[in-house]
Amino acid sequence: MRMKQLLATIIIGTTAAFASTATLAADITGAGSTFAYPIYSKWAEMYKKTSGNGLNYQSIGSGAGIKQIKAKTVDFGASDMPLPVEELNEAGLMQFPTVMGGVVAIVNLDGVAPGQLKLTGPVLADIYLGKIAKWNDKEIAALNPGVKLPAEDITVVHRADGSGTSFLFTSFLSQTNADFKAKIGAGTAVKWAVGVGGKGNDGVAANVQRIKGSIGYVEWAYSKKNKLAHTQLKNHDGNFLQPDDDAFKAAAANADWAKAPGFGVVLTDQPGKAAWPITGATYAIVHKQQLDAAKAKEVLNFFNYAFKNGAAAANELDYVPMPESVAKLIETAWKNNLKDGSGKAVW
Numbered sequence: 001m002r003m004k005q006l007l008a009t010i011i012i013g014t015t016a017a018f019a020s021t022a023t024l025a026a027d028i029t030g031a032g033s034t035f036a037y038p039i040y041s042k043w044a045e046m047y048k049k050t051s052g053n054g055l056n057y058q059s060i061g062s063g064a065g066i067k068q069i070k071a072k073t074v075d076f077g078a079s080d081m082p083l084p085v086e087e088l089n090e091a092g093l094m095q096f097p098t099v100m101g102g103v104v105a106i107v108n109l110d111g112v113a114p115g116q117l118k119l120t121g122p123v124l125a126d127i128y129l130g131k132i133a134k135w136n137d138k139e140i141a142a143l144n145p146g147v148k149l150p151a152e153d154i155t156v157v158h159r160a161d162g163s164g165t166s167f168l169f170t171s172f173l174s175q176t177n178a179d180f181k182a183k184i185g186a187g188t189a190v191k192w193a194v195g196v197g198g199k200g201n202d203g204v205a206a207n208v209q210r211i212k213g214s215i216g217y218v219e220w221a222y223s224k225k226n227k228l229a230h231t232q233l234k235n236h237d238g239n240f241l242q243p244d245d246d247a248f249k250a251a252a253a254n255a256d257w258a259k260a261p262g263f264g265v266v267l268t269d270q271p272g273k274a275a276w277p278i279t280g281a282t283y284a285i286v287h288k289q290q291l292d293a294a295k296a297k298e299v300l301n302f303f304n305y306a307f308k309n310g311a312a313a314a315n316e317l318d319y320v321p322m323p324e325s326v327a328k329l330i331e332t333a334w335k336n337n338l339k340d341g342s343g344k345a346v347w
Helices: 001-024 037-051 064-069 085-092 121-127 138-143 164-176 178-181 200-210 219-223 247-253 293-309 311-317 325-337
Strands: 028-033 054-060 076-079 093-107 155-160 196-198 216-220 233-234 277-289
Touching: 028 064, 028 216, 028 293, 037 219, 037 277, 037 293, 037 311, 054 076, 064 076, 064 164, 064 277, 076 196, 085 093, 093 164, 093 247, 093 293, 121 138, 121 164, 121 178, 121 233, 138 219, 138 311, 155 200, 164 216, 164 277, 164 311, 178 216, 196 200, 200 216, 200 219, 216 219, 233 293, 293 325
Parallel strands: 028 054, 028 076, 155 196, 155 216
Antiparallel strands: 076 277, 093 216, 093 277
16 A cells, blocks of 8 residues: 555656646746846736746846857847847847837936936937036036036946947947947947946946936836936937837837848937937847747747737836737748748748
């Protein structure tokens, strides 16, 4: 009798182990963009309830995410900088946009309310070049009559890791300030002229919260979540705007996804009276040839679920969901580009 009970226990335990393994096999892994982390976390929570399958996502920055997908250590990489088609082809990759959002400048200044301070691209660039080093500098004061600006040093905070948020931020500064473009330029990892680094959007947010007189840049959801004082920004058409999803949508309206090679659209400094000047998409990056077709399909199932069911969650977090027409373009790209080991379409 005891032997029968022991055998039953082993069988039950083994069955449970197989069930656990099956569940783990269905989970997918991703790494990269901290910009995308808040919405990917929400979508993962929703998808888990519906499918039972999870997402293990490492919010480690776009640069690291690109490295991990190239090394095939994750099922998808995530970057806010679209990779050039040449780089995608060389590595056997494809990318597709998953959601859009905005980057904002944030400050820690006593007596200055969120959304009160006004900045322009040229002035913001000069701050990050170290040319404007005091908060009461005449260039900042001229934009903010009536605002009491302290006569204290500006502490610049930037990303310490390879970052798509940095790519969007430096793209805007390069588009609006020739000196910044020449000396620093646009990229996920640049050689900053001044400042202290923070890892991820959360690291920059934490540094700005900690350091009086500081300025940084983060994805809008991080600013709202941490109740940081964002600034107004002057857009391409000369209007000072507050960041919100309507302003991000106005910038995104100019995107021509059908004509962009590899879906590579950059949405910074877009024309339009209501367009937020630092807007961008975040991308998922996958290998075209998928040796584990089931895992590859699960990645696509996750994003397909997000496109069809995740718009409300995206809007709640002040992201801009991909339009249905773009989701259909993306699905066609999956069908045409992603193959298993035998050359059969994964989707």
